[in-house]
Amino acid sequence: MIALTAAEIAQAVGGRLRGFEPAGATSPEQLTLTHADTDSRNMREGSLFIAKPGETTDGHRFIDSALAAGAQLILAERETESPAGCVHPAVIVDDAVAAMGALAAEIIRRIRAHSPTTVIGITGSAGKTTTKDLLAAVLSAEGPTTAPQGSYNGEVGVPLTVFAAELDTRYLIIEMGADAPGNIAYLCRMVQPDIGVVLMVGTAHAGKFGGAEKIAATKGELAELAAGQVILNADDPQVTAMAGRASAPITWFGESAEADVRAENLSLDSAGHPVFDLVTGTDRHRMASGLIGAHHVTNLLAAAAAAQAAGASSSTVAHRLNGLGPSSRWRMERTERADGVTIINDAYNANPESMREALRTLATLARDSGRRSVAVLGPMLELGEESVWRHHQLGETVVRLNIHQTLVVGQEAYGLYRGAIAEGSWADEVHWVEALDEAEAWLATALEPGDIVLFKSSNSAGLRLLGDEIAAGAADPGRQTPLQEGTE
Structure with missing residues (x-):
């Protein structure tokens, strides 16, 4: 500080x-x-x-x-x-939390008075932390860069990020989360973003917001209040609708042909890494990401667009993003066990959109390699009245993607199990257990060499910790495990 x-x-x-x-x-x-x-x-x-x-x-x-x-x-x-x-x-x-915000605003004022500083705000229902990590990796070579630890993104986390900044900070990256209307506007008033990035609008925290329309309205507060440049996802209709709220110039990113920063000729390599042409104007750079899953192209393009808006050249951005993998834990984190079992731990957070994308990646990796797919799925929390049918829909998706084995964990996720059964899954393809220790016992006997196993749930469900245990090859139904350590 x-x-x-x-x-x-x-x-x-x-x-x-x-x-x-x-x-x-x-x-x-x-x-x-x-x-x-x-x-x-x-x-x-x-x-x-x-x-x-x-x-x-x-x-x-x-x-x-x-x-x-x-x-x-x-x-x-x-x-x-x-x-x-x-x-x-x-x-x-x-109010100590309000005081944290006031102190953060004063610190940013003093940093700006000392030296040129670009503040970049990032919001979206999914992908904020990955995009933040990518952008920080690109910009840190351009000048002193401060970015959040982990997923610090709310009224407490944002001030803590600002407190880590020093007077010579050139780039200050702020991850902006919200669980109620007005949250993003409050953070914008605190940090005064020069560049605002909106990734996508999903159904995370739908229960608290009261519906997807209010989520979009809240995320759009960043588009409205970013002072210098607004970076919007051209592939998300709810984000494109924010254009009318922006007072600053807009840069579009996406796979759309009209996007200013876009991906062309996209494919996945044998490990599930996106390979594509990063195109900006007449510049074209072939690159392969170290992230797993086609859905990360959105995050890569958003980071590229924001970095270019902050002054980095397209060639520099492509070079630094090429091969870059995850730097925050439990985001499509891949581990290869000695017995040939592959663990993909993506259980830091979950909403219907991110669940589907992770399952599609699992299905693609298994199909292309001729291996068996196993999905270990926990609840998507904070969906409110939509929870039951959203879980039911996801169960249908599991069957349609031909996931070989699905283990559903937790009472809140029971609708997922029922949805898979209703869609036509056989009893030996989908299973439900109530607790983590039961899930660990099932995995200890059910996993086979060569399986690809996805762990996916909301953070507080604790599946990320079970994923760590299984990745270590330590599945033992008779052993005590630290599955209840920490949640959010």
Whole structure:
């Protein structure tokens, strides 16, 4: 984080300073902070600990441990004391999360005042993290680049990304997620994106939004508020409809012949990697991605278009994207076991669109290699009233793609199992279990050498952890496994 004094932080967030009264205490004007986090375990000398209330715990409970680990200032919603009765040095605010946003906005203002900085916002129902990773890999060779850790993309994650930026940051990449109307607009007001990228509109979080139309309206907030360039998916009708909301010039990407940045002559190699011509104007570059699945072409084209909008040449972009694989975990992550079983772990998140694309990739890889396909599928969460029939539809898709073996895990995904049965799947082709330990026991006996196994579900279903276990070749129904570690 850029260096800020306690007094400057208090001013930025409209907070009240407390705990600086004892004789000999460092004054708020002299205490300088160079790091900020919501996790007390990440504290070091010069840290600001943000005592954010959460769904399962309250950050105020960890103030003493944060100070012991090196924190020198607390951002909190109430005044607290040490066991000895001393008031903790703190900035007190009404809302710690809102204060994080205000502090992030001030940091971006100071970075822009120091040096030329391009802020790039990325949103979409799927592909944000992969696109962010690709874009960061391209731009980091152009200048100092800051991008989110993992999938930091909300009202807490975006400020944490900004806090990691330094004064010389040339490119600041912001992943923008939303689960309610107005979320993207809030993030845009915080970071003031120069370039806005909209990948696609799907049904993720449909239950919270109240329908696909509201999802599209929310994603379109980025198209409306990006100041310098808007990058839109020409292949998604709900994204193309956002053109009328954009006030900045639009660059289109996609496989459409009208797209400014497009893919032509697309095919998949034997490992499922997309191979295509990256075309921009009269420039054409043949490239092969290290990602798995044709659906990643959308992410590759979006990253290419954004990088070019940020100033990189088309030849440079093609060169740096060529062969580039995933850098974040559980995104079509491929592992080859010694017995010839291939594991594809794509269980970080799931919605109907990403589920279908992953299953198509599995079916293609199995067909082209003459191997058996096995799909281990968990629930797609936050679909609201659409959940049952969306899972039922996906069960139909499994049968139509001729997936050899399907294991459905979890009560919320039971409709997927019923959909496959209704579509005509035989009883020995599709199976349902309620819990992860039952799934592990089934896999321990059902997998055969040479199988290609896809794990796909929403993050909190935990299938990504089961996928790790199976990839390690450790499927043992009698052994305790760490399947319940961490979720979101």
